[in-house]
Each structure stands twice: as structure tokens, then as C-alpha cells.
Amino acid sequence: MAAPGEFRRNEPFDVERLPKLDADQVGHLRRIENLSLLLPDDWSGMQGKSSLQEDFGGLRFQLAYMSYALALTHRHRLPAAPGVFRKTFERLIEKMLSPDVWTYWHYVSTGNGPINAAQGELPAEWNPVVKDNIMYSAYLQSMALLYHYIFNDARYAEPGALTMELKPLYWGAGGKKFVYDERSLNDHLYWMMVEKGYLGIACEPNCVFQICNQVPILGFRFHDLVYGGTLAKEVTDGYLRAWSDFGIANERGHFNMMVQEIERNLIPTEAPWVDFWLGSLMHAWNPRFVEEHYPAQIARWGEPGPEGTLWVNEAPGIPASLGFTSARDFGWAAVCASEVGDAESLSKMLGYADRFLHRTWSGGGLHYRRHDESFDGEGLFSAMDPHTGNALLGYARLNVPGGLEKLYAEPWGEEHFREPALTNISDNADVLRARYERDAQSLVLTLSPRAGRDGRLRLELGNVWDRGGWSLAIDGEHVLSGGASGPGASAGAVAAKREGERLVLECSAAAPANFVMSFH
Amino acid sequence: MLDGTFSLTDHDGNAVTQASYRGRFMLIYFGFTHCRKVCPRSLACMTAALDALGDAAGRIVPLYITVDPERDTPEVMKSFLEENFPRFTGLTGSREAIDRAKASFRVFTRKGPDPEDAEGYAVPHTAFAYLLGPDGTYLTHFMDTADPAKMAGGLRDMLAKSAATA
Incomplete structure (x- = not known):
């Protein structure tokens, strides 16, 4: 053991043995951050052909799955870097509350479409969470509770923290305001789930989708992790009983899409997006069931592409006349492969996407550019939609095998939230590693300066006081020591000061560098 | 969350609402007397839990609200409960009144065939035991997976909290 302040060329372990994000993973995170930083209601890069937010790639889905991707990356890859994710996550939740995201419900609530005409035309509803519409309400619920759980921050538990508001000028007599918080929602x-006998809450009136009812289950679990209780267990037990009347999967091994609530009629649809979207989410709480069905599903829907790649076609039956062209079947297949741990298929699909699906770098971020033609001149699948290009392929690349399952079933203990961590970082660096190594009592960060962003790096570290003496090394060179209540003298490369409970460091970095803060 | 209101008829023929029991806790269960498994199991569990409370059980009114008013008249409920679960008072009413009570407690039901009685029907239902406080506010509910000891413990805690804040 080195004495406090002693020069330490040899760190207590080999930093390079710890996994780090690759350039593409960093690029996906940067894309999510860039979109989150757009001004309110600027949806540049997130808009597909207009479906008035009805389709399954609408803004709410992009925002939600980007937030899930952040959470999974934090949980599994950068556990000691809440500061990388937190503000972006908050901005995504803020965007979820925009009327642009939820006012579709005013007309979708009237129902009377081709598969939900049983009730006729219903009164239009403005409140997007009060009835049905689990395809919005549960994403908001799960995002807020997930935020609370992974950042240990109750900001969305404050009364009115989840308020949806409209302020019209020429109609509405004072506007609309729907006030909730994570607990009331x-x-x-x-x-509502109890009242429905756990079969699920409808999305569009009379349409109970299995997929969208996985989302409140995630939310209930995050609720239980924060507040205690067994809501998730109760609901999943009830869900299995309720769906035994219809079957979660059909006799051919494909997951059932939806039930018409009033008629109690199963809509028999087989589609890759149903299999893979449901599989990706249900894997959180019913992993063996999903893994039992996945091999046959990927075998049916996966198609060999050039040079050993793999692709998944758009679901049959989507009417081209409506103008819907998407790669969401492909995107969800990639997400599901990542979740069940099918590394080979995932690699092949990402390989296809990288070659043929309009891979684009923009502002340091990686995404797949929208493309409205399903096939190119050589007959290769070429469609890309914003949801797949912004959220799903990034999610797939950032996830780890069983990522959602572990987020759900293997929660962080209280000790995690007491460990040293990077709580904030200036916007001129990416974080490739962030772990607290318990055995070595060391916080390990690998930081990479962002191209075109000059200036000194500024880091804020939390939970570093009252742990004894410590030393900080950059690429193995000792630069700073400190004690239980403040930093000591710097070797010059790093400026350090205590601000409240945080240790603030400022330094220059021209290339990726390993920061190791070791406690003695 | 839950209104916890009802306007029904008890099994002695008296018109009652939630206000009729003001000042005492209410332990409310929705079911139907033709129920073969879930209701008897839950009613037995609640009875055992109340037995375990001893004298303190006197602070709780156990109520059994039917979801099958077409068959569960006051007379049918009284006979069923006095014979099997005498701690409970049965409540019934018109279909509309029952539906309002169900909605108030967010109770799920679905009328369907009874696999053991081709001429009859079954009404699968939410199997919660709702606990309302002396002022009629919803306090908590117990799942049908709770055992008597666990439920008795929960009831005891709620009674103690009420006493502490009174």
C-alpha cells in the first residue's frame, strides 16, 4: 500500500483490463445527448412521415427508448458516471411533457378505427393519461421512476413534477393542465391495471397490446425498487393468469399482438416487430419464456444479407399507401438479439445497418439517417426511420446480454449510491470508462476530449470525502493527493477544489486519458 | 385513487352506505356466493385474521359485497354468511348500484361460463380485501395471497397507527 501522496506509477490494477465504450457506442450516446439538447419542440432529426404521432415510431417512443438506452449504459457500462446521463435523461422527460408528444390523444381517444369500432365514436379526451393510452402514460411513468431509481433522485416525486399543460390562445378557455407526479401516475x-384484471390497459380505445403493457410493469418494478412493495410481482402474476385465456404466444411460437377489449377477441397477427419488441421488454421479468421462443423467431424473420450480414424485412401487411416505411422490425430484432445475448445475430444486423442503412455521423453523434425507400436499386433493404436510427440501433449497441433483465431483477444496492462517482462533466469530453473498483478502492475514469471542443475539462466527483486519504493519477502519473475533507497540493497538471460535497477538478487533455482516484 | 363509496342493501334489508359504518374500520371484500374457491378461501383467511386480533377485531366491520346481485339477494347472502362466515355482513343491490360500487373500488369482474355448472355461470373478480379507515378513506388492501397471520399483522399495524394519530 502506498502512503498518501506517494508517487504511484503502478496503479493497483490494470486499467486496460476494464471494458470501455467503443467509438460507435460513444457516438450513440452523443446522438441522444444532441437530440436532448435541441430547443423545446425542435424535433429536427426525429420526424418521420407524419402519422400525427399515431405510429410506433412517434416521438414518445424515441424519447422513451433513448432514456432506456441511457439507463442500461449507466447500469452496465458506466456505473460510476451518473453525471454523463442525468441531465440528458431529465431533458428527455421534459420533452415527453411537450404537447407535441401527447396531444395526438385528443383525436386517437375517439376511436372508431378499423379494429376498434365496437364503441363507435367516443368523446374526445385531452388528458393523455386518465384512460387508455398506456402507449404514452406508461412511458412517462417508467421514465420518471427509472430516473428516481438509477439516480437516487426524487425530483419527479414532487407534486406536479409531471404536469402536461396546453396554453392555447384562441380556444380552450384557459387551456388544459393535467397535474401528476411519479407516485400519483x-x-x-x-x-387501472387492477380494474382490467391485469390483462392490460388499452392503447387506442379497445386495443390491449401486450407490448405496451410490458412498460407499466417496468414502471411498477422501478416503483418497488424506490418505495418498496410488490406491485410488479402482483401484476406479472395477474398478467400471466389473464393472458392464459389467449396465450402470450400462438401455437407457432409467435407472440400475440393484441386483444380487442370489449369483444375479448385476439387479433391474430404474426410480425417481427411484435415478436422482438415484446421479447425485448418481457425479457425483463419472463426471460426464460422469451429465450425459449427467440431462436425460432429470429430463424423465421432473419434474412441473410451480403457478406455474412443479417437483416429483417418490414412486417407484411403494412399498407404502403399509408406511406409508412420503417426499419422498426429490423431495429427491434437488433434490440432483442442484444437482450437475449444473441451476439452473432446482433453483430450481423449491426453490420448490415452500418453498410446499407445510411450510417451517419453528425455533431459527434452516430445515427442512421431517415430513408423512405424500402429497397435500393439492387434489391437490398434500405429503409430507415428516425426511431430505429436514433434510438433502437443505439439501444442494441449499448445494451449487454440480459441488460434489461438485470436492471429489473438485480438492482443496485444502497452501497452503489455511496460510492465515489463522476457526478458532472463539462461538455468537451466523452466518458469511455467509469467504474468504482471496490477491491482496489479506486474510481476509474477514461475520458476522451471531444473533437472541436476546446477548453479545460471540468469534472465533479461525489462521495469522495470521509473515506480517508486518496491519490489521483492520470495515465499512471501521480498528479494530486487529498484527505478526508479536501484536496491537497497539486502537481500542477490538475486544479482541484472542494465545492460543497463535490471535488471539482480541472485539467487539460489532448488525448484519451485514464484517471484513477485511489483511496488508502 | 379509490373513492370507496357505495349505496347498497345489507343482508337484513337495511339501506346502507359507507357512512353507515363511520367510526369503525371497514374490511371490504367483493365476491359472489356461488364462488367455489376464491371467495371461500379469502373469507376464511379474513375470518382467521380477525379471530387473531381478539377484542380489537371489534373495531373492524367485515363486509362482503356481491358482484352477482342477480343471484345474491339479501336472503341468499344472509343464509350463506351466517352459515359459513358469520363475522361478515353481506351487501347487495341493483345491478347499477353494484356497478357503481365496483367502479368506486376499481374492481374487475367478468361474467363467464362455469366449467363445473353448465347451467350456471361464474364471475371471476378482483380478490382484494380493502381496508378503509374510520373516516371512510382507503388505507390499504390485502392480496388473496396473504395468509391470516400476515393479514392480522397488517390490520394490527393499521389499528395502531389510527390509535396513535387519534
Whole structure:
């Protein structure tokens, strides 16, 4: 053991043995951050052909799955870097509350479409969470509770923290305001789930989708992790009983899409997006069931592409006349492969996407550019939609095998939230590693300066006081020591000061560098 | 969350609402007397939990609200409960009144065939035991997976909290 302040060329372990993000993974995170930083209601890069937010790639889905991707990356790859994710996550939740995201419900709530005409035309509803519409309400619920859980921050538990508001000028007599917080919204969804016998809450009126009812289950679990209780267990037990009337999967091994609530009629659809979207989410709480069905599903829907790649076609039956062209079947297949740990298929699909699906770098971020033609001149699948290009392929690349399952079933203990961590970082660096190595009592960060962003790096570290003496090394060179309540003298490369409970460091970095803060 | 309101008829023929029991806790269960498994199991569990409370059980009114008013008249409920679960008072009413009570407690039901009685029907239902406080507010509910000891413990805690805040 080195004495406090002693020069330490040899760190207590080999930093390079720890996994780090690759350039593409960093690029996906940067893309999510860039989109989150757009001004309110600027949806540049997130808009597909207009479906008035009805389709399954609408803004709410992009925002939600980008937030899930952040959470999974934090949980599994950069556990000691809440500061990389937190503000971006907050901005995504803020965007979820925009009327652009939820006012579709005013007309979708009237129903009377081709598969939900049983009730006729219903009164238009403005409140997007009060009834049905689990395809919005549960994403908001799960995002807020997931935020609370992974950042240990109750900001969305404050009264009115999840308020949806419209301020019209020429109609509406004072506007619309729907006031919730994470607990009131969660309670509301829970009791709706009870009232439905756990079969699920409808998306569009009379349409109970299995997929969208996985999302409140995730939210209930995050609720239980924060507040205690067994809502998720209760609901999943009830869900299995309720769906035994219809079958979660059909006799051919494909997952059932939806039930018409009033008629209690199963809509028999087989489609890759149903299999893979449901599989990706249900794997959180029913992993063996999903893994049992996945091999046959990927065998049916996966198609060999050039040079050993793999692709998945758009679902049959989507009417081209509506103008919907998407790669979401492909995107969800990649996500599901990542979740069940099918590394070979995932690699092949990402390989196809990288070659043929309009891979684009923009502002340091990686995404796949929208493309409205399904096939190119050589007959290769070439469609790309914003949801797949911004969220799903990034999610797939950032996830780890069983990522959602572990997020759900293997929660962080209280000790995690007491460990040293990077709580904030200036916007001129990416974080490739961030782990607290318990055995070595060392916080390990690998930082990479962003191209075109000059200036000194500024880091804020939390949970570093009252742990004894410490030393900080950059690429193995000792630069700073400190004690239980403040930093000591710097070797010059790093400026350090205590601000409240945080240790603030400033330094220059021209290339990726390993920061190791070791406690003695 | 839950209104916890009802306007029904008890098994002695008296018109009652939630206000009729003000000042005492209410332990409310929705079911139907033709129920073969879930209701008897839950009613037995609640009875055992109340037995375990001893004298303190006197602070709780156990109520059994039917979801099958077409068959569960006051007379049918009284006979069923006095014979099997005498701690409970049965409540019934018109279909509309029952539906309002169900909605108030967010109770799920679905009328369907009874596999053991081709001429009859079954009404699978939410199997919660709701606990309302002396002022009629919803406090908590117990799942049908709770055992008597666990439920008794929960009831005891709620009674103690009420006493502490009174």
C-alpha cells in the first residue's frame, strides 16, 4: 500500500483490463445527448412521415427508448458516471411533457378505427393519461421512476413534477393542465391495471397490446425498487393468469399482438416487430419464456444479407399507401438479439445497418439517417426511420446480454449510491470508462476530449470525502493527493477544489486519458 | 385513487352506505356466493385474521359485497354468511348500484361460463380485501395471497397507527 501522496506509477490494477465504450457506442450516446439538447419542440432529426404521432415510431417512443438506452449504459457500462446521463435523461422527460408528444390523444381517444369500432365514436379526451393510452402514460411513468431509481433522485416525486399543460390562445378557455407526479401516475396506472384484471390497459380505445403493457410493469418494478412493495410481482402474476385465456404466444411460437377489449377477441397477427419488441421488454421479468421462443423467431424473420450480414424485412401487411416505411422490425430484432445475448445475430444486423442503412455521423453523434425507400436499386433493404436510427440501433449497441433483465431483477444496492462517482462533466469530453473498483478502492475514469471542443475539462466527483486519504493519477502519473475533507497540493497538471460535497477538478487533455482516484 | 363509496342493501334489508359504518374500520371484500374457491378461501383467511386480533377485531366491520346481485339477494347472502362466515355482513343491490360500487373500488369482474355448472355461470373478480379507515378513506388492501397471520399483522399495524394519530 502506498502512503498518501506517494508517487504511484503502478496503479493497483490494470486499467486496460476494464471494458470501455467503443467509438460507435460513444457516438450513440452523443446522438441522444444532441437530440436532448435541441430547443423545446425542435424535433429536427426525429420526424418521420407524419402519422400525427399515431405510429410506433412517434416521438414518445424515441424519447422513451433513448432514456432506456441511457439507463442500461449507466447500469452496465458506466456505473460510476451518473453525471454523463442525468441531465440528458431529465431533458428527455421534459420533452415527453411537450404537447407535441401527447396531444395526438385528443383525436386517437375517439376511436372508431378499423379494429376498434365496437364503441363507435367516443368523446374526445385531452388528458393523455386518465384512460387508455398506456402507449404514452406508461412511458412517462417508467421514465420518471427509472430516473428516481438509477439516480437516487426524487425530483419527479414532487407534486406536479409531471404536469402536461396546453396554453392555447384562441380556444380552450384557459387551456388544459393535467397535474401528476411519479407516485400519483403510478397509482393511477396500477388501479387501472387492477380494474382490467391485469390483462392490460388499452392503447387506442379497445386495443390491449401486450407490448405496451410490458412498460407499466417496468414502471411498477422501478416503483418497488424506490418505495418498496410488490406491485410488479402482483401484476406479472395477474398478467400471466389473464393472458392464459389467449396465450402470450400462438401455437407457432409467435407472440400475440393484441386483444380487442370489449369483444375479448385476439387479433391474430404474426410480425417481427411484435415478436422482438415484446421479447425485448418481457425479457425483463419472463426471460426464460422469451429465450425459449427467440431462436425460432429470429430463424423465421432473419434474412441473410451480403457478406455474412443479417437483416429483417418490414412486417407484411403494412399498407404502403399509408406511406409508412420503417426499419422498426429490423431495429427491434437488433434490440432483442442484444437482450437475449444473441451476439452473432446482433453483430450481423449491426453490420448490415452500418453498410446499407445510411450510417451517419453528425455533431459527434452516430445515427442512421431517415430513408423512405424500402429497397435500393439492387434489391437490398434500405429503409430507415428516425426511431430505429436514433434510438433502437443505439439501444442494441449499448445494451449487454440480459441488460434489461438485470436492471429489473438485480438492482443496485444502497452501497452503489455511496460510492465515489463522476457526478458532472463539462461538455468537451466523452466518458469511455467509469467504474468504482471496490477491491482496489479506486474510481476509474477514461475520458476522451471531444473533437472541436476546446477548453479545460471540468469534472465533479461525489462521495469522495470521509473515506480517508486518496491519490489521483492520470495515465499512471501521480498528479494530486487529498484527505478526508479536501484536496491537497497539486502537481500542477490538475486544479482541484472542494465545492460543497463535490471535488471539482480541472485539467487539460489532448488525448484519451485514464484517471484513477485511489483511496488508502 | 379509490373513492370507496357505495349505496347498497345489507343482508337484513337495511339501506346502507359507507357512512353507515363511520367510526369503525371497514374490511371490504367483493365476491359472489356461488364462488367455489376464491371467495371461500379469502373469507376464511379474513375470518382467521380477525379471530387473531381478539377484542380489537371489534373495531373492524367485515363486509362482503356481491358482484352477482342477480343471484345474491339479501336472503341468499344472509343464509350463506351466517352459515359459513358469520363475522361478515353481506351487501347487495341493483345491478347499477353494484356497478357503481365496483367502479368506486376499481374492481374487475367478468361474467363467464362455469366449467363445473353448465347451467350456471361464474364471475371471476378482483380478490382484494380493502381496508378503509374510520373516516371512510382507503388505507390499504390485502392480496388473496396473504395468509391470516400476515393479514392480522397488517390490520394490527393499521389499528395502531389510527390509535396513535387519534
